[in-house]
Amino acid sequence: xxxxxxFSESDFWDIVCFIVTSAANLEGExxxxxxxxxxxxxxxxxxxxxxxxxxxxxxEIVQKEIExxxxxxxxxxxxxxxxxxxxxLKIVDLMKNQD
Amino acid sequence: xxxxxxxxxxxxxxKFLDQAxxxxxxxxxxxxxxxxxxxxxxxxxxxxxxxxxxxxxxIKNLSPxxxxxxxxxxxxxxxxxxxxxxxxxxxxxxxxxxxxxAAENILLAAHDKGLGACVIGSFHQLALQRLLNLPSNIRPxxxxxxxxxxxxxxxxKRKFEEIVWWxxxx
Numbered sequence: 001x002x003x004x005x006x007f008s009e010s011d012f013w014d015i016v017c018f019i020v021t022s023a024a025n026l027e028g029e030x031x032x033x034x035x036x037x038x039x040x041x042x043x044x045x046x047x048x049x050x051x052x053x054x055x056x057x058x059x060e061i062v063q064k065e066i067e068x069x070x071x072x073x074x075x076x077x078x079x080x081x082x083x084x085x086x087x088x089l090k091i092v093d094l095m096k097n098q099d
Numbered sequence: 100x101x102x103x104x105x106x107x108x109x110x111x112x113x114k115f116l117d118q119a120x121x122x123x124x125x126x127x128x129x130x131x132x133x134x135x136x137x138x139x140x141x142x143x144x145x146x147x148x149x150x151x152x153x154x155x156x157x158i159k160n161l162s163p164x165x166x167x168x169x170x171x172x173x174x175x176x177x178x179x180x181x182x183x184x185x186x187x188x189x190x191x192x193x194x195x196x197x198x199x200x201a202a203e204n205i206l207l208a209a210h211d212k213g214l215g216a217c218v219i220g221s222f223h224q225l226a227l228q229r230l231l232n233l234p235s236n237i238r239p240x241x242x243x244x245x246x247x248x249x250x251x252x253x254x255x256k257r258k259f260e261e262i263v264w265w266x267x268x269x
Contacts, residue, residue: 017160021223025163029221037163071113075255 005052015044035084036073039066058094065090100211109206110254112215113167115246120170122150124212125245129173131208132201138193143182144201147174147231147239157230162242164221169244174227175202180236198240205243215248 022037046063049056065087072080129146137144149155149172158172159165175198182190202218209216219242227239 014156014160018163021161021226022163024223024226025221033163033221040163040166071252074111075252 004049004054007048007052011048011052015041015048018044030073032073032077032080035080036070039070039084042066043070058098061094062087062091102207105207105210109210110215110251111217112246112248112251113217113244114249115167115169115215115244116249117168118170118247120150120214120245120247122148124214125150125171125173128205128208128212128214128245132173132175132205135197135200135204137197137200138189139186141182141185141190141193141197143178143185143190143194144198145176145178145237147176147233148172149174158222158227158242161226161230162219162222164219165242165244167244167249168246170246171244173205173243173245174231174239175205175241175243176233176237176239178237195240202241202243209243209245213247214245215251216243216245218243 018037019041026034026037043063043066046059049059065083069080069083069087072083125148129148132146133142133144149158150170152168155169155172158174159168177191177194177198179191179194182194184190186193206216206218222239222242224239227233228235228237231239233239
């Protein structure tokens with residue numbers, strides 16, 4: 001693993017805010033926004049890790065998939081749900097490839 | 100731009116270029132907003148225009164619906180006390196509708212000016228009220244995030260035949 005730059009509180013403040021306000025709002029929001037918010041947390045965590053020097057091919061693949069497909073939630077809920085399932089399966093492939 | 104063209108080519112833009120939007124342009128957009136109709140001519144809408152990157156960052160932290168870094172945010176609010184005073188118990192209901200009509204004017208004007216914009220409803224209302232020092236009667240209804248578009252998404256499908264009836268429903 002690469003050596004990482006030191007983390008500071010501000011690196012995580014934004015994502016903590018996102019998680020807290022998402023949690024506070026989700027009860028009254030569209031059902032698919034729950035998975036969307038979780039995907040966004042994954043996306044932002046990957047950004048933080050990359051900004052601190054962690055280079056990971058499989059994280060990059062997951063992030064590209066999220067970025068390319070997350071807005072399906074706005075246009076086609078069926079495709080969005082299919083994407084969620086396919087991403088979960090892709091993670092298995094990425095785990096196997098890492099072995 | 101023709102109005103119908105503007106209506107049909109406007110998209111919800113969520114990714115923006117790192118290019119500032121002039122304050123005069125934002126004021127012009129809000130001025131278009133207040134030419135929207137309002138129930139009984141209440142005009143209870145209020146607008147907070149935010150361009151300071153630090154303040155935008157704080158709003159983003161309270162708004163899970165914002166993913167990128169907009170260059171400006173127009174917070175469309177309503178004065179609920181004034182709405183109730185002018186229109187009774189239905190005032191709050193109409194105040195929200197009026198804010199939405201003003202927002203649509205702003206979106207179309209932004210599109211006409213080459214800006215991208217998106218309405219954001221996913222924000223924590225009370226937290227935003229506190230951040231912006233809004234009194235309790237001034238409630239944020241919608242955020243409009245703005246900037247020059249970094250990408251323009253394809254339009255979602257419209258289901259015209261399934262949602263329109265003549266004379267009576269079904």
